[in-house]
Amino acid sequence: MKAIFVHLSDIHFGQEKNGGDVVVNEDAKQRLIEDAREEVAKLGGKASGVIVTGDIAYSGKEHEYRNAGAWLGELADAIGCERVKVQMVPGNHDMDRDKISVPIECVLAQVREKGDAILDPLLDSDEGCDFLYGRFEAYRDFALDYECELDLNGQMSSGGRLELAEGRSIKFVRLNSALICSRNDAEGTLILGKRQRVLPQEDGVEIIVLVHHPLNWFQDSATARNYLRNRARVLISGHEHFPKLQVDSVEAGRDLLLLAAGATNPDYLAEGYTYKYNILVFEWDEDADALAVTINPRTWDDGLTRFRRDDVFLDGRAERQVLGSPNFHRAPLPAVAPPVDRAVSHEAPEVKPVDIAPAAASQTDSTFAASDSAAQAPAIEQSATLDQRLLQLRFFQELPEGERLKALVNLGAIPGDLKGRLDHSMERRLFRMLIKQGKARAIEALLDLAEAKKRGDTQ
Template structure:
């Protein structure tokens, strides 16, 4: 399993698509380097982005990001369905998050003796939850095309299953550390909600947890660190713009360089990563092998090069013993997926079953096409196929159209919806 990891891309509305874009050359070199590494490492299986896709959460920034990520997928040898994202602080619309009512909720969390309890109370109050998450609306529109959009109280994290070489599961978890982000952000004033502490160990499952803010920015740093060290052999963070690879007995913690850091930063070091994950052995002698290929920018001459570990190795490697697990001796019988089960998992943030994964792949394909249509075209198609319900009207746009796709699957109309979307693209 080969993952391509980016963080802190910071597409800035005032620069993208202009002759004054200072990062145009840098992005082009990154695409070239990914293409060259593909020849050496093989095609990428998934692209994971640990937040700050945009700079100011503007719709134009996400539109540009979608186009650029399409090109990245082309050179990496994967498709857009492989993308998995989490939000960062720059993905929060600050003019919204800085409003007095939103700041009141933020301060109640920051000043609480029990922040997790306070967060839970706010997320289960519909009006307060809407205020807390309203600043992520533009991000959620973007993330919705990958089925990574968030909606409290139940879907405040996102997950996806990938199949490793021995048939076991690499489970991606995306946490939202931008819950109380605004222009008032301070170190150790960021929070996660209780769902982040409900990641569990399961036989035949390896957890990879990705979040934007590094642990040092979280008030619950020690508590979350202890939990992740127990359940997640692979931990990935962004935000600090400085690359760090920490190899421990039971886990690797990778903190990313920014893809496009501010040029005024004292340690300006653009970068990105490839992460190879595989399982060696079987049954009672299984080992998880992780190889991180860290790519960093050098100047004069310019280009991406390998960051080297001691001993002059161009990879950072860790092998972790895994618990006993035996792959099924026979493939599981093909069964009809319970639509209600899949719909429930898509709504409450639970991980869909293995049998649901093909349906989810088709749904992501439809979501990618649906995302590119105008609001009026999406509404017309959903209305014509009778996939909108009265209760959808109170939902944010990104969630309303997510429900349209889920409902099409529930009613056996997914192919009909896909055909209608394709017709509208012409």
């Protein structure tokens, strides 16, 4: 089976400073949706999800994420995947720079100077985590609705596993490279930290690492590189806005593919520096018993005013890279069907969307996340789980804060005379409580009514 993903990076919602830039950039985003729909359709199936390697917003503000959520929803609908199937990591622009106070600047400077000796004690305390993660409040709330948790005491988070064949899976691991970012960060000064360097290892599972900054931005890149080269099969990054592709042969039978993304919405446009995104296909290569990654790089063509294939990026390389995959070889070979005689059969192979089993409950905040064993649950239970997750996404993206509070009152979650402001995590807990009380249909009806009012259809 093939798993198809649309890969974006540096979308920078809210970047535009004038109405003209808004019009131009919005047009490019709409053309991207059309292009992705057509390219995924050519593959004969639906996409398994969307990957965003950071900088979804430009200033880390709540309204930027509202706009991003609406656009990502359009994209997901166009490529045929669930709206909740978005893997994301934060970038430096997902940090609210207005929340970088003088004390925070001083602490971040100490972390950059002394490394883990300062970072680890901060991450071991609730106060220290609040101190570090407070700059990402709007991003954190947005990411949680996609089950891409941020605040894990400095640890990596897992996006669950995706089975390509029996006993052959890939697993997404998300790193927060922006944890000690400040207003202006120089290359080579950031720190991943010990808790994000040690990647998991499991027979039959190859790791796909998502991170915003490339390795050259870290002080501890040498140590991190050792783990990556020996534990991961693919590293996907953003930030530098210029796409690169490299396959490192670590040793016989072990490769690491490094893909640096171009910017989906760069901060300026110039020759060779324009709107870019990728379509990625992950599959099991039966002949080599290995992970194969096919890259379809897409770039904006000013002359055509649309996206096209970026052959310059491939620079003569094959679009399909078969990677030495030692973790696959440690597990029993899958049972495979007899080979099809392609000289006789002219039917195109069926491409089905591959579903991602959610990460283990210990790695996520969501009530709706299932353990890896949930992949064996009946299809109807899986569908109900996804419906609830989608309902949660709609509740927090489609309703402004005031309307959400009114809804929580009307549904009996909070009293009408409640004083003060509820933070997003408390709203999420109240939402989950309503789901447990069997009020999912009432929430859905409320959301449908709000959507109808926006359209002016209240009959």
